Amino acid sequence: MLFWQILIDGFAISSLYALGATGFTLIFGVTGVLNLSHGAIMVAAAVAAWAASGNFGAGAYVGAVFGVVVALLLALATYYLIVRRLQLSRAVREEEKEIFILTATLLWGIMIQEAIAYLFTNNAKTVLPIVDGVVTILGVRTPANEIFTAFVCWATIGALWLFVNRTLAGKAVLAASMNPRGVTLLGIELSTVYVGVWAIYGALAGVAGVLLGMFLGVSSYSAGPLTASAFSIVVLGGLGSVSGSLIAAYVVGYLETLTAYLISPAYRAIPALLLLVAVMYVRPRGLLGRR
Amino acid sequence: MLRRALVSPPVLISLIVVLLAATLPLYVSGYVLGLLTIAYYFGVFSMAWDLLFGFANEVNFGPSFLIGLGAYTAGILDNLYQPPIALCIAAGVLASMIGGLVLALPALRVRGPYFGLTTLVAVLMLQNFVVVAASLTGGEIGLTIPDVISIDDKVNYWIALGFMAVSGAILYGLTRSPVGLILQASGQDPVQAGALGFNVTKHKLAAFLVSAFFSGLAGALMAFYLGTASVGTFIDVTVGVQVIIGAVLGGRRTILGAVLGAVFLVALGETLRPLGDLATFIVSAVALIVVLFFPAGLLGMVKGAREAT
Amino acid sequence: MAPYENAAARSAALRGSLGAASVALMFAIAPSAWADDPAPIKIGVIAEAQAVAGSSIPQAAQIAADEINAKGGVDGRKIEIVSYDNHSSSAESVRAFQRAVNEDHVNAVIGSYISEVVLALEPWASRLKTVFITPGAASDVITQNIAKDYEHNKYTFHGYLTSGALAGLVCDAAKDMLVDGLKMKTAVIMSEDAAWTGPLDAGYEACLPKIGLKVLDHIRFSPDTTDFTPIFNKIEASKPDVIITGVSHVGTQPTVQWKSQQVPIPMFGIASQATNSTFWKDTNGATDSVIYQGVSGPGVAVTPKTLPFVDAFSKKYGNMPSYAGYTAYDDVYIIADAIKRAGSADSGKLVDAMEKTDYVGTIGRVQFLPKGDPHVHGLKTGEGLITGLMLQWQNGKQVNMWPATLANGKLEFPSFVKIASGK
C-alpha cells in the first residue's frame, strides 16, 4: 500500500519536475543560455491561466491556453530584449557574457515576479483544474488531476521527442545544439533556429506552469524556488542533456516523496540538496553531462 | 605603481567624498543616516564580491553565504554567552573565512555555471540549516542579538562609513598592488600565469579568504548595528543578488564602483518607496537597463572614457 | 496569529535588500495642525503598508485617534499617529523605531504583525525605554523575553494572542463543537514547521486529550512544501475524526489538495489565510467547509464596539479591516486610557498603568497577564475575556459557528467529508 502510494504520488510530481526542467535544459543545450527567469515565466503562465479562468470566467481550457500563450510571449521577449542583445553586444567581452546573461535574466525574472505581485497580490493561487474528482488505483485514491498532470507532461515531452527526432526542423535544432557552425555552413539561419527554440521553450514552461498551478498552486514567491529546482535538476542530470534531466527529475521527485513519507515532510527538500552538493563535488559534469 | 595609484584621481575623489560623507550627520535626519549605514555595509559586500569576480574571475552567486556565516556566528555567540562584542565579531569573521575555503574548493575544480551553482547551493543549505536549527538560530523569525555597538544613529553611521572607507582603501590598494596584478593574471589566463611562475591556486585561495574576511566582518558589524539577524536580511538569495547587482551596476573590476552601485540601489529603492510593490520592479528594471546598455557600469563609464584616450 | 509571516519575510528579503529604512509619511499628520493645542500625545505606528494584514494597522489606529480627538483628546491633549512603513523588513523596522523615538519623540509605539519584526523591535523598546505593543504577532518568545528579564523588557506588551493562547482557544471551541457536538474522539495535528507553531503544537498536545480528543499523530511539514499528498495520506492512514490545523505561511496549497484528493476528514483549527475574504477565489472554492479560528468575522458582534468600528473602517477605507486592524484600534484606546490614568506619558508610569488595563475592545475584554506569569504582558483569554471565534467557509461566505451566542449558521460538510459522529 505505502509502496504503491509512494510510487504513484512520486510519479506525478516527478513528471512535473521533468517537464519544467526539459525546457530549461533545451535552451541551455541549444543556445548555451541559463535562463534564470524560468521560474517567473512558469508562475506568469499559471497566474495568467488563473486570472483568465477565474476572474474573467473564461473556463478552464481557455484559461490554460491563455497561460501557455503568455509564457510563450514572455520567452520570446526574454530572447529578443535580453539574451540576443547581450549575445550580439560588443561592449561585453565573450568570457563575461555568461555572467551578464545570468544577471540580466535574473533581473528580468524579478521584474516579472514583482509585476505579478503588484497586479494580482502575492497570495498563492490555484488554477481552475481541467479534470476533477478522484480515481482509485491499486487501492490508492488518486486525484484525477494528478493523473492528468502526469499524462500531459509525458504527452508534451513525447511530442518534443518526436519533433526533434522525426522532423527535419527538429533535427536542425538538435544539430544546432551539437554544432551551430555546422548548421550555418549548411545554409540554415541560426537565428531562426534560436527563435524557434525559445518559442518551444516558452510553450513547455507554459504548460508546466499551468499544470503546476492546477496541481499544487503557485504564488509569485514560487518563482525563485522553481528556477532553483529546475537549475539543480538540470545540473544534476548534466547541463544540456535532456535525458539526463529527465532522469534527475525522477531521482529528485522520488527522493522528496520518499523523505516525506518515510522520514518527515519537514525535511523533504534536504536530501535532494545534499545529493546535489555531492554530485557537484564528485562528478561536476552531472549524471549524464557531456560537456 | 601603488604610489601612482595613491594620488590617482579615483583615490583623491573618493577621499573627498568620504570626508564630505563624514559631515552628513550634521545636517541630515537620522532616517537618512540609517539608510546610508546599511548602504555602506552593502557597499563592502559588493566590493568583496568584486574582488572575486573582477580580479580572481570567479563568479560567486553566494556572497550571502559568507555574509550570513559572519552575521549569524557573531549573533548566536552573543545571544548565548554575551562575550565582548569584539570577540563575537572575530568569531564571525573566522567562520566566514572557513566558509570561504569551503567555497574555494569546488571553484578550483569546476568552472562557469557549475561553480555558480555550488555557491548558490551553499546559500540554500545555510538557509535550510538556519530554519531547521531554529532553537539556536531563531529560525525564520530571526535571531535576537541582545547587545548592539551603539544606539546612536550618528555613531553607527560613522562606524559604517569608517569601516567602508578602510575596507575600500585596503581592497583597492590590494588590487593595485603586485599581488593584485598576479591575481588578475591568474584569473585572466591561468596557463600564462603559471608559465610566468605564479602559483595560481595559492593566489585564488588567498582571494577567497580576503573576500570572505570582509564579507564576514561587514555581516557581523551590520548584525550588531541592527541588533537582529534574520534570513531575510543576511542570507536569502535575493540579498546576494542585491550585492551582485550593486557591483555590476557600479562597474565590475573597479572595487570603488561597487560602493557607488550599492548606495545608488539603496537610494533609488528609497526614493521609489511611495510606489510600494512597484519600487522593486523599477529598481530591477533600471539595473537591467544598465546591464544591457552600459555594461561597464556607472564608474566603468567614467573610467572607460578615460582609458580610451 | 501571523498570517503570511513567511511570505512577508521572503518579500522583505528583496525589499529590505533593494531598499532600506523607510518612513512612508502617507498616513502621517502634519504636526503643525495641532500648533495651538497642548503638546499632543504621539503614537508611532510601524507596519507593513503593502501586506494585506499590515495595511489595516495604521488605518485603524488613525480611526481610533480621530474618535478620541473628536471627544477632546486625553486631558485636552490630542492623539497624533505617526506612521512608518517597514516593508515587512526587520531591518527597516529597527530604523523606523529609532527614528520614531529619537527624532519624532513618540510616547509609545504600536508595531507590526510579523513575529520576526516584533522580536527585532523588542530589544529596542528596552534600550530606548519606550512602550511598545504589537497588534498581531503570535510568537510566545515575545512574552517569554519579558518574563526572562522583566525590569529590562517590561516596555513591551503583547496586544494579540500568543500561539499558546490560540491553542487554548481552539481547544475550547473543539470541546463544544467537535466532542460535544459531533461526538468526535480522535484527531491528528497538522502544522507547518515554523517557530510560531512550536508553542501552538505544545498547546494542542496538552489540551486536546483533556477535552477528549485523542491525538493519533502529529505531523509537522516544511513551510515550503508544495505537494501535500504524502501528508494527507499519512493522516488518513491513522483514521482520525478530525484534522487540527496550524497553518499560516501556507494555506492555499494544502486546502486545494485536501479537496482535490477528497480527504474524507474535516479540517479545524488555525488557518490564517482562510481569514482572507479572497481565500475562496484563491482556492477555487476548495476551502468549502474548512473551519478556522478568528477574532472577528463579517457581521459578528463580538462586543458592542465591534460592528461600529467595522462600519467606520469600511466607510473610511472601503474595505474590511484585517484581524490586526481590530487590535490596533483597541491598542490606541488602551494606550490613551493608560496615559490618562497615569496622568503622564512617562514610560515608567505608563508601563504600570498599562499593566492595570481592563478595557472592553473590539475583540473582547483586554487584560494583561501580571508580572510573574510566564507570559507576562500577554493577553488574558477565556470566558468573559477574549474567546475568539470559529468560522466555517460555506459556499463563498465566512460563517461564524462559535461561540454559540455569536453563531450565525450551522456546520455543513461536502459529501466527500465523512463525519464520524457517534462512532
Added chain:
Amino acid sequence: MSAPAAKLEVSGLQKRFGGLTAVRDVSFSVHAGEILGLIGPNGSGKSTVMKSILGVERPDAGSVRVDAREVAGWPPHRIAQLGVGMVFQHSRPLHRQTVLENILLGLLPDRLLDLLPRAAANARARAIAERVGLTGVLNRRPATLPFADLRKIEIAKAIARDPQVVLIDEPFAGLTARETASFAKLITEMRDDGRAVLIVDHNVKSMSALVDRVYAMNVGEKIAEGTVAEVMANETVRKVYLGGALTTAARPEAAFADAQTPFLEIENLSVVYDKAQALEGVSLHVHEGEFVAVVGLNGAGKTTLFNAVSGLVPYAGDIRRQGKPLRGRTAAMIAREGIVQSPEGRELFGLMTVGENLDMGGHGLGDKERGERREWLFNLFPILKERQRQTAATLSGGEQQMLTIARALMMKPDLLILDEPTLGLAPVVMEQISKALERLRQTTEITVLLGEQNVTFALPHADRVYVLEHGRIVWEGDPSRFAAEAGAMYL
C-alpha cells in the same frame, strides 16, 4: 655551442591522448646560447612537446630536464621558477594595466605578501621595455596598441623572468615583414645573452635566418634533425612538405567559358583578427568548372580566406560571385545559394547518424530528390552506405572527412570549398579521398576551391595553384611549375 650540459634536455618524450599517440619518442636538447627550431606541419605534435616542457601537459613517458633537473610532471609555476620562460603566440595582456605594469608583472615574485612594488623592479621594467622597443608606449593600455607591440609585451614579460630556457611559439605569425625582422633581432639577442631558445613553428623557411639547428617532426615523430640546410635537403622533409614526383592534369585557364567574369572573384581581400593581420591584399579567382588549389602551411590564412568567402568573418576588399558582391549576405544565405564549404574542423553533428548528417545537408531538397542525391553520394563514398546508421562521432577520421564532403555535396553546390580535407589522415585514406575527388572532377561539372598544406594531395587535381604565406599570395601558376618555382619558399 659546446656547453657541457644542455640547458634543456628532452628525451624519449611520449604523450597519448586517449587512443592516438600525439608524441612518440621525441628527444632533443638545447644548449645555452643556442637556438633550436622545432618544426612540423599541423598535427605533428610539436605544440604537445611544448606543453609537456611547460608542464601544462603531463608526459606519459620520457623525461624533461632543465639544467639537468628532471621536471616532467611538475606544475607549470615550479618549472617556470626553475627558469623556463614562454612567449605565447596569442598575447593576452592585462587590459586595465599599462604596458609598464604588464612588464612589471613578469618581475614579481610569487609571494602573497608582496604589497609594495620595488623601485628596482620599476627601473628594470623600463630597461626591458627600452630593449624590446616599447619605451614610447610605457603608460598606454594594451587595448590602444598595435599587434606587434602586444607581441613585444609577451617577449618583455618572458625576458623579465630572466629565463635560462625560452620557448617561443610561432614568433612571426601575424606580423608584417618589417616587424618580423625586428622580432628576429630580439630573439637573436636572447641567444647572445646565453639563453637556450626553442622556437616552434610550421616550417624552416620562416626561421632559417636565426636558428642554429632544426628538429623536424611529423605525426608525432622526429623526421629529421640538423642544420637548416641539412633539414631543407632532407628527403622525408621534402616529401612531407612538397610530396614526391607529381603527375598533374591541369586544364589551361582559357579553356573555361567564363574567362571574362570568373565565377568567383576575390579582390584585394584583407582580414584582421583582433589586430593580427590574417590576410593582406589577397586576390584570386575561380572559373566555373575549374579546380583551384590554395596551398599554404597551417596558419598561412587559408581557413580565414574561405571563411571570408563563406561570410563568416568581416573583411576588407571585394568578393564577387558572377560579378555580384557577396558582402551583406549572411553565411547561411551564401551557403544556400551554392557556395558550400567543407570546413577544416569538419563540424559534423557527432551524435547524429551518417544518414541524418546527410539529410541535414539536403534539408533544402524534396524528399525524393534528397533520396537520389544520397544514393549518388553513397556510390561515390561506398563506406558511408555501410555506416549510415552509425553516429558520426563513432566514425574514423577518414570516414568523417568523407561524410563532411558528402554532406556539403548534398547541398548541390555550384562552388565546393574544401578546407584541409587531408588533415591528420593516413596516406591510404588520403588516397581514397583523392580518388573520390578525381571521380567528381571527371563525372561532374563541379567547381572546387581546395585549401591544402599537403601539396602531394593538392597538385594532381588542380588546374591552377596559389601559394599563401603569412596571409599573402606569394605565387600563382600551373601545378607542374610548382616544385621548381615555389618549393623553396614552401619548405
